[in-house]
Amino acid sequence: xxxxxxxxxxxxxxxxxxxxxxxxxxxxxxxxxxxxxxxxxxxxxxxxxxxxxxxxxxxxxxxxxxxxxxxxxxxxxxxxxxxxxxxxxxxxxxxxxxxxxxxxxxxxxxxxxxxxxxxxxxxxxxxxxxxxxxxxxxxxxxxxxxxxxxxxxxxxxxxxxxxxxxxxxxxxxxxxxxxxxxxxxxxxxxxxxxxxxxxxxxxxxxx
Numbered sequence: 078x079x080x081x082x083x084x085x086x087x088x089x090x091x092x093x094x095x096x097x098x099x100x101x102x103x104x105x106x107x108x109x110x111x112x113x114x115x116x117x118x119x120x121x122x123x124x125x126x127x128x129x130x131x132x133x134x135x136x137x138x139x140x141x142x143x144x145x146x147x148x149x150x151x152x153x154x155x156x157x158x159x160x161x162x163x164x165x166x167x168x169x170x171x172x173x174x175x176x177x178x179x180x181x182x183x184x185x186x187x188x189x190x191x192x193x194x195x196x197x198x199x200x201x202x203x204x205x206x207x208x209x210x211x212x213x214x215x216x217x218x219x220x221x222x223x224x225x226x227x228x229x230x231x232x233x234x235x236x237x238x239x240x241x242x243x244x245x246x247x248x249x250x251x252x253x254x255x256x257x258x259x260x261x262x263x264x265x266x267x268x269x270x271x272x273x274x275x276x277x278x279x280x281x282x283x284x
Contacts, residue, residue: 105144106282110173111153118144120161126180137171139184148200149173151248155225157207159196160185168196168209170225188227200246208233208252210244220244220252220264234264234271247283255281 104125105118115127120143126133143161150156153173160167169185190196190211198210202222209221218241223230233252246252253263254271259278262271 105146106280108147108149110149114153116147116149116156118147120144124156124180124182134179135182136179137182137184142185145196146198148246150201150225151204156182157199157201157225158185159199165194166196168193168199170207188223188225190221190223190230197242198244200244200252201248202246202252203248208244208246210241210254218242220254233268243281245281245283250283253281 105120107115107117110116110126113128114133116124117126118124123137123142123144124135124147126135142158145159145161145166147156147158156171156173158169158171160169167185168188168190170188171185172183174181174183188207190209192213192215193211194214194216195212196209197212197218200208202208205225207223207225209223210218211221212218216239218238220233220241221230222233238256240256240258241254242257243255244252245254251264251266253261253274255261255278259276260273261275261278261281263274264271
């Protein structure tokens, strides 16, 4: 497991003590890749990856990007990301290659969802599908299920909310969202509504 605090990321392996892996402010929510890779990011300098007690070099093809949120695919060969773009944001899927020199992330393949004004968070619900927290042109927030190639999309649960700020999802588990007031909601098994499961949260994540 790993967690972010005000000064960096700490990692817990088994029952041992917490060990700081990366120092820095405003680190993004971490995620795990193959062979114990620990991924995080900083808003304006892209990804940082740690494995075997050392940082692994990461190169990103194409124009520089700013990260807002990300999650690796279950096989570690793709990463879905919300990218800063001027006053707005982009939703993208990028390919990940591991070489002797480090990790190479491909140029972004952008996905565009119907009526989206801003993308807030993203995660893989299956190896080939994403759940995306989106703010619509009407300022309502909603969670949208979309294929990784953008061929189709559908809403999850009701869309008439304006206070969703964070999403947590992993394959095999129901997605959860956090409101700006700290309420945590979980989607029901039918995918039709959200129910409150906690209050007062400042962040949510599956580990």
